[in-house]
Structures are given as structure tokens and as C-alpha cells.
Amino acid sequence: MTGDNSEFSVIDRLFKPLAGLTAEARGLIDDVAVLGARDGYDLVVTTDAMVEGVHFLSTDPLDLVARKLLRVNISDLVAKGADPYGYQLLTAWPKGMAYEGKEIFAAGLRVDQDEFDFDLFGGDTVSTDGPLLLAITAFGHAPTGRTLSRAGARVGDRVLVGGYIGDAHLGLRVLRGEFDDLSDAHKAHLIRAYRLPQPRDDMADTVLENAHASMDISDGLIADATHLAKASAVRIVIDLDRVPTSDAARAAMVLGADAVDLVTGGDDYQMLCTASAAGAKVLIAAGFVEVGRCEAGEGVDLISNGQVLELEDRGWVHG
Amino acid sequence: MTGDNSEFSVIDRLFKPLAGLTAEARGLIDDVAVLGARDGYDLVVTTDAMVEGVHFLSTDPLDLVARKLLRVNISDLVAKGADPYGYQLLTAWPKGMAYEGKEIFAAGLRVDQDEFDFDLFGGDTVSTDGPLLLAITAFGHAPTGRTLSRAGARVGDRVLVGGYIGDAHLGLRVLRGEFDDLSDAHKAHLIRAYRLPQPRDDMADTVLENAHASMDISDGLIADATHLAKASAVRIVIDLDRVPTSDAARAAMVLGADAVDLVTGGDDYQMLCTASAAGAKVLIAAGFVEVGRCEAGEGVDLISNGQVLELEDRGWVHG
Structure with missing residues (x-):
């Protein structure tokens, strides 16, 4: 009607x-x-x-x-x-x-x-x-008084993410006609990640109890880790080889997607948090993946095979 | 810079x-x-x-x-x-x-x-x-529990407004080139009413203590009185002759503005409330003006010289 x-x-x-x-x-x-x-x-x-x-x-x-x-x-x-x-x-x-x-x-x-x-x-x-x-x-x-912020990370903290990184970015590129050789199932997975993020409301309590600093990733893992590092006055080192990726994302990488694109793309809406070694254990048991450490200093370093990668553009611009 | x-x-x-x-x-x-x-x-x-x-x-x-x-x-x-x-x-x-x-x-x-x-x-x-x-x-x-609503008006309540009605509507028309013969001071007054409403935060407590129902007027006095009447299940009778108008608005009426336009125009952002006789006394002492009554029934009647006026269009459409 x-x-x-x-x-x-x-x-x-x-x-x-x-x-x-x-x-x-x-x-x-x-x-x-x-x-x-x-x-x-x-x-x-x-x-x-x-x-x-x-x-x-x-x-x-x-x-x-x-x-x-x-x-x-x-x-x-x-x-x-x-x-x-x-x-x-x-x-x-x-x-x-x-x-x-x-x-x-x-x-x-x-x-x-x-x-x-x-x-x-x-x-x-x-x-x-x-x-x-x-x-x-x-x-x-x-x-009262316990809402997490970007500013609580401490030197020595583990850095963790709540799920796959890069799927939404790849989904947008699939919608724009890239990676046409992907299977229909992989395309559907990536498009769905772009269109329908999965906030983990079931994890809110666990994060509240165990994280020192927390935010969601909207501008890309590297850009948002940079925000968190700045707010907390720490340096964050992220190991690209430990960043969790879906089967579909790995298939797209075989077809030419760059692993760095996954951590500089946006729209993940996964959680990014830091925790003590003990807190990280609980978070990992709840499904989080450890991807790096907080050190003294500032900014974000991305490493792979033990080498620091140079990133020309760490941010992400919509559109 | x-x-x-x-x-x-x-x-x-x-x-x-x-x-x-x-x-x-x-x-x-x-x-x-x-x-x-x-x-x-x-x-x-x-x-x-x-x-x-x-x-x-x-x-x-x-x-x-x-x-x-x-x-x-x-x-x-x-x-x-x-x-x-x-x-x-x-x-x-x-x-x-x-x-x-x-x-x-x-x-x-x-x-x-x-x-x-x-x-x-x-x-x-x-x-x-x-x-x-x-x-x-x-x-x-x-x-707690005392926020006023549109729904509290009772049969017998007085209907009051917090200030001049129609200035903002006339100000918009001045900006569009009407009423060119108005004095500069009157034009400035009306334009200012359109561009810069004057919320009476100093009256919030008095309204809270004395009004039964209250809202601000954004769509025009008649349209918003109609909303209030509907939410409260009463009929509201407004006496056009008692609606407060500024010197500038009266000057615009001499130049052809219709009194009905003032109460069907919009953007007043004056308070519209209803109160008992005793509450109305306090509100009037604080600067409110009584413009009508709540009766049994529904809808809004606009009267002038004791006669009900027919309004073809009681609402107001932006732009």
C-alpha cells in the first residue's frame, strides 16, 4: 500500500x-x-x-x-x-x-x-x-566512571582486535567491480561485511572488565591505532602477519589485494583495544586476536616479517 | 588566518x-x-x-x-x-x-x-x-517525572503564549522583499526575530511550576495549538484579538499583512502553554499573555470580535 x-x-x-x-x-x-x-x-x-x-x-x-x-x-x-x-x-x-x-x-x-x-x-x-x-x-x-576511552593504553599493553580486518574495504571494492574472479560466496561475504557490520554487543562487558583503552575501527586499523596511540601517549607496533583475515580476504589477496590495504581501508567496525597480559588472555579466550604491543614513544609502526613497513598514506578518505 | x-x-x-x-x-x-x-x-x-x-x-x-x-x-x-x-x-x-x-x-x-x-x-x-x-x-x-508535555491540558485551562507572535514570519517576508515601506527599525526587528529567536530560559522554572501542558511554537500558533489540543484531547479557542503583536508587526499589518498570517506563519519559538486560572495569574505576572481557553471537544477555533474565523490552511510549510 x-x-x-x-x-x-x-x-x-x-x-x-x-x-x-x-x-x-x-x-x-x-x-x-x-x-x-x-x-x-x-x-x-x-x-x-x-x-x-x-x-x-x-x-x-x-x-x-x-x-x-x-x-x-x-x-x-x-x-x-x-x-x-x-x-x-x-x-x-x-x-x-x-x-x-x-x-x-x-x-x-x-x-x-x-x-x-x-x-x-x-x-x-x-x-x-x-x-x-x-x-x-x-x-x-x-x-559510573568506567566508560572506556582511547586514552587508557599503557606501555607494555597488548593490542587486540575483535574480528577480521579489511573485509568491508574489500567488499566496497567488489561492489565497484574489482576482484571479479572471486567466488560468489567470497564476494557475498565481503559485500555483507561492508553493508552490515557486526557489533559485538555480547563482548561489551568483557571489554569493560579487561581492556585499558578501547575504540571501534572505522577509519582503518592503522589510522585508528594512531588515534589511540596519540590519546594514550604511547607507540603502537602492529604486526601485519598477525592481523586476522577471512578466507574471502585471503582469496582477494591472491587476486592482487595488498595486505596493507586491509589495515588502511575502513569501515571495519571491529573493536580495537589494549590490555595487560592477564586481560589479553581473557579477551583472547572471548575471541579477540592479539596484533601488537604498546611501547614507549608515539605513533604507529606496522611490521611484517620483523621489518617496519613504510606507509605513505596511513589514513583513509571516504568515497 | x-x-x-x-x-x-x-x-x-x-x-x-x-x-x-x-x-x-x-x-x-x-x-x-x-x-x-x-x-x-x-x-x-x-x-x-x-x-x-x-x-x-x-x-x-x-x-x-x-x-x-x-x-x-x-x-x-x-x-x-x-x-x-x-x-x-x-x-x-x-x-x-x-x-x-x-x-x-x-x-x-x-x-x-x-x-x-x-x-x-x-x-x-x-x-x-x-x-x-x-x-x-x-x-x-x-x-524526575515532571517534564512538561503537550498532553496535560484540561478543560477550563487558560491558553497562554510567551511573547510576540508572527514577527519571525514577517521577518522572512521582509527578507524576501515584502513590506518595503516599513521603517528600517521595524524591518530590523522582524528580520532579527526570524534569524534569532529568544528562548526564555529564565521562564523554564515558572512554566514547570504553573503550566499543565507546554510546547514551543515552531509551525505557527494555530498548527501547534492543534497539536497540543489533539495530544490533550481538548478543544482550544484562540482569540485573535488578544494575540500579542509587536509594533513592527502592527506596522506591517497597516501595509497589508493579514492578522491570520501571523498565527499561521511559523518560526516563532515562543512558548505555548495551558494553566489553571491560578497558574495563569503567575504566568501572566512573569510576562505571558492569555490568548484563549481549553474547552471540551477537539481541534482549534480562532475567533475575532466574537466570531469564528474560517481557516483554509491552518498549517505552515517551510520554504
């Missing part, structure tokens, strides 16, 4: 069901959301936006875009040891965007709200002459 | 000084903000976006756009009886936008952060092929 495409109709028919009966959302009929203080907990807040053509492709299905939007924000929360709680949603629809597209977008939100027990509290809806822009301000709870 | 226009430079040089030393912002070097629970208070949250060409004009000075962005959100908070606390900022800069414009925008944020004791906690910065888009998710505190 085709809906009335007005702002009020979209809110009434697509967003109010997402707010449900939570006290916080007030049924979306009010101008504000109201979040009660949770005794013994801080509210952890993050904002992430996605722009069509920059952070996702025009051809990406809108339900997956919605789910990625939620997951990118949930990824930030869980990397800090916070329990996902709910979100404010901003949608800037291109003028003339059909109701059906908005409906598909809302259906994607529903899937991952249920998956992550994450509720819509409020937001704003506008229209624009520009590309589709979506943003979330996400809330989580962490025990 | 011309700055490096990269995302990191804009954050470092323009936004970090706005976050200052608040514990919440973590110096903007982390991925999240952390808001401690305030015992006895709820966190009140609102999100409002502004798009160039829709919510502001390309010719509006960017420092005033920044201040309007903050004030539109603060207006929502204080109308609910909440004390403004801080905000998450989303900026989607058009590709190629000069650093100088961003600097002017940040300078405007600084002015009103100081004016309203309102701090930057975090956010996100992206670029877009579209027009400039700015959004804030704003936080305030209200005593």
Missing part, C-alpha cells in the same frame, strides 16, 4: 511503531524524549551520520543502510563497554523520495532494533535538495 | 575549544560523550535539524544560523521546563565550503553557548554534495 508521503504521515505510520510504548519516547507525540537517570550508570552518547555517495552507495538496499546506521553507532557504544539503550534519529530525505523507500528504511530499523534491544526515542525529519543523509545520536549505559 | 579545511583540523581548531574542559566531552578526542546521572533529574532530549534553503536562507549570516540552531533546540527544552545542559552537533558541510564560513559558524556557537550556559559534548562532521545541513541533539534536566 502506498502511503501519504507527508512528514506527519511518515512519522505516524513508519516511526511511531518503532518508538513503541517506551516511556522515553512519549509515543513520538511530544517534542522531547525523557530519559530517566539510571542509578549507578553514566549515559554514553555518540553521534554518527551517513551520507549517500560518501558512506553508502546509491545502490545499497535501504533496509541494509538503516541497519548499518544503527550498527555503526552501536559499535561505538559497545567498544566503550556500554550497553545499547536507544537513539534519536535524523532523516534528511531527498525531495521526491518515494514513500516505499522510507518504508524499506524503517523496516531495516525494526530488524536491528529487535536484534540489539535498541529503541527509537525521538528525532527530526527534514527534506533536502541534496543526497539522502541519515544520522543517529545513540545512547548506552556504562557503570 | 586561513585554516586547513580537513575534518580533523575543523574539529581540532573550531570545535575542541567549544567543548572546553567539560568532563562530558572528553576533550572531543574520544568517540563518545559521557553524561553522569543527575540524582533527582531526568535527561530531556530533543533533536532539530536546519537545512539551507528550507530552514534558513543562503544569505543568512552563518554566525546567526549557528545561534538559531542552538536556540531552536534550547526553545524546545525550556518549553518543557528543562534546564539547558549541552548538545551533540552534526554538521554536513557542502563540498568546497570555505574554512572561513565554518569559523564564523563556530563563533556563533560560542556566543550562544556562553549566553545559555550550554556546552558542546560531541557530534559528527561529514561532507555532502547537497546544501548545508546542521543538526543538534540537545540535552536538558528536569526534575
Whole structure:
């Protein structure tokens, strides 16, 4: 059924069901959301936006875009040891965007709200002459004073990642026509990593208990390790040979992908953390992989076969 | 001095000084903000976006756009009886936008952060092929369980507004070339009302103590009274002859502006509330003006000289 495409109709028919009966959302009929203080907990807040053509492709299905939007924000929360709680949603629809597209977008939100027990509290809806822009301000709870930061790494810490690195970067390149000789299964794996990151909300408590510093990887492992090293005033040495890669990524490397691309690409949304030797043991038992060490100094060195690699461009620019 | 226009430079040089030393912002070097629970208070949250060409004009000075962005959100908070606390900022800069414009925008944020004791906690910065888009998710505190809503109006309540109605609507029309025969002082007054709303944060406590229902007027007095009437399941009768208007607005009416335009225009960002007779007395002493009553029934009637006026279009569409 085709809906009335007005702002009020979209809110009434697509967003109010997402707010449900939570006290916080007030049924979306009010101008504000109201979040009660949770005794013994801080509210952890993050904002992430996605722009069509920059952070996702025009051809990406809108339900997956919605789910990625939620997951990118949930990824930030869980990397800090916070329990996902709910979100404010901003949608800037291109003028003339059909109701059906908005409906598909809302259906994607529903899937991952249920998956992550994450509720819509409020937001704003506008229209624009520009590309589709979506943003979330996400809330989580962490025990008072214990929210992890980038700044807690210590000399001697182990450096760990929460899962495969580089799949999302390769998935974007597959969508752009590269690595055509990959198997369909490998292509599907890489594309899915790009479109649908997997935040490990089940690991938030373990990270909170065992990590000294933690963040999620969005700009690429090397770039984000550089941010963490700077905030913590340590040097980080990453061993490229220990960075975990999927079967699909290794198949792409056989077809010419460079291992350095995997650690300088972006969009991984895996956790990056540091911990003592004892903390690292617990994290490794939970599925983390040790990829390096914190030393005295500054910056990041990438080594392979014991040799420091020269990186011309350690960052990653969207698009 | 011309700055490096990269995302990191804009954050470092323009936004970090706005976050200052608040514990919440973590110096903007982390991925999240952390808001401690305030015992006895709820966190009140609102999100409002502004798009160039829709919510502001390309010719509006960017420092005033920044201040309007903050004030539109603060207006929502204080109308609910909440004390403004801080905000998450989303900026989607058009590709190629000069650093100088961003600097002017940040300078405007600084002015009103100081004016309203309102701090930057975090956010996100992206670029877009579209027009400039700015959004804030704003936080305030209200005593636990007492945040005002649209839904508390009772039959017999007085309906009150917090200040002049229609100035902002007329200011937009002046900017578009209408009412050229107005005096420069009147033009300046109306343009200023459009560009720089005046949220009455000094009235938040009085409203909290005395109002049954409250919201701010963004879509026009009639449209927002209709929202309030619907949420409260009452009928609201507004007496056009009692709606407060500025000298400048009355001068514009002499030049052809219709009184009905003032109550169906938008962008007032004045408070609209309902209260008992006793509550209304306190509110009137604080500067509110009584403009109508709540009756049994539904919808909004606008009367003048005791006659109900027919309104073809009670809403207001941006742009």
C-alpha cells in the first residue's frame, strides 16, 4: 500500500511503531524524549551520520543502510563497554523520495532494533535538495566512571582486535567491480561485511572488565591505532602477519589485494583495544586476536616479517 | 588566518575549544560523550535539524544560523521546563565550503553557548554534495517525572503564549522583499526575530511550576495549538484579538499583512502553554499573555470580535 508521503504521515505510520510504548519516547507525540537517570550508570552518547555517495552507495538496499546506521553507532557504544539503550534519529530525505523507500528504511530499523534491544526515542525529519543523509545520536549505559576511552593504553599493553580486518574495504571494492574472479560466496561475504557490520554487543562487558583503552575501527586499523596511540601517549607496533583475515580476504589477496590495504581501508567496525597480559588472555579466550604491543614513544609502526613497513598514506578518505 | 579545511583540523581548531574542559566531552578526542546521572533529574532530549534553503536562507549570516540552531533546540527544552545542559552537533558541510564560513559558524556557537550556559559534548562532521545541513541533539534536566508535555491540558485551562507572535514570519517576508515601506527599525526587528529567536530560559522554572501542558511554537500558533489540543484531547479557542503583536508587526499589518498570517506563519519559538486560572495569574505576572481557553471537544477555533474565523490552511510549510 502506498502511503501519504507527508512528514506527519511518515512519522505516524513508519516511526511511531518503532518508538513503541517506551516511556522515553512519549509515543513520538511530544517534542522531547525523557530519559530517566539510571542509578549507578553514566549515559554514553555518540553521534554518527551517513551520507549517500560518501558512506553508502546509491545502490545499497535501504533496509541494509538503516541497519548499518544503527550498527555503526552501536559499535561505538559497545567498544566503550556500554550497553545499547536507544537513539534519536535524523532523516534528511531527498525531495521526491518515494514513500516505499522510507518504508524499506524503517523496516531495516525494526530488524536491528529487535536484534540489539535498541529503541527509537525521538528525532527530526527534514527534506533536502541534496543526497539522502541519515544520522543517529545513540545512547548506552556504562557503570559510573568506567566508560572506556582511547586514552587508557599503557606501555607494555597488548593490542587486540575483535574480528577480521579489511573485509568491508574489500567488499566496497567488489561492489565497484574489482576482484571479479572471486567466488560468489567470497564476494557475498565481503559485500555483507561492508553493508552490515557486526557489533559485538555480547563482548561489551568483557571489554569493560579487561581492556585499558578501547575504540571501534572505522577509519582503518592503522589510522585508528594512531588515534589511540596519540590519546594514550604511547607507540603502537602492529604486526601485519598477525592481523586476522577471512578466507574471502585471503582469496582477494591472491587476486592482487595488498595486505596493507586491509589495515588502511575502513569501515571495519571491529573493536580495537589494549590490555595487560592477564586481560589479553581473557579477551583472547572471548575471541579477540592479539596484533601488537604498546611501547614507549608515539605513533604507529606496522611490521611484517620483523621489518617496519613504510606507509605513505596511513589514513583513509571516504568515497 | 586561513585554516586547513580537513575534518580533523575543523574539529581540532573550531570545535575542541567549544567543548572546553567539560568532563562530558572528553576533550572531543574520544568517540563518545559521557553524561553522569543527575540524582533527582531526568535527561530531556530533543533533536532539530536546519537545512539551507528550507530552514534558513543562503544569505543568512552563518554566525546567526549557528545561534538559531542552538536556540531552536534550547526553545524546545525550556518549553518543557528543562534546564539547558549541552548538545551533540552534526554538521554536513557542502563540498568546497570555505574554512572561513565554518569559523564564523563556530563563533556563533560560542556566543550562544556562553549566553545559555550550554556546552558542546560531541557530534559528527561529514561532507555532502547537497546544501548545508546542521543538526543538534540537545540535552536538558528536569526534575524526575515532571517534564512538561503537550498532553496535560484540561478543560477550563487558560491558553497562554510567551511573547510576540508572527514577527519571525514577517521577518522572512521582509527578507524576501515584502513590506518595503516599513521603517528600517521595524524591518530590523522582524528580520532579527526570524534569524534569532529568544528562548526564555529564565521562564523554564515558572512554566514547570504553573503550566499543565507546554510546547514551543515552531509551525505557527494555530498548527501547534492543534497539536497540543489533539495530544490533550481538548478543544482550544484562540482569540485573535488578544494575540500579542509587536509594533513592527502592527506596522506591517497597516501595509497589508493579514492578522491570520501571523498565527499561521511559523518560526516563532515562543512558548505555548495551558494553566489553571491560578497558574495563569503567575504566568501572566512573569510576562505571558492569555490568548484563549481549553474547552471540551477537539481541534482549534480562532475567533475575532466574537466570531469564528474560517481557516483554509491552518498549517505552515517551510520554504
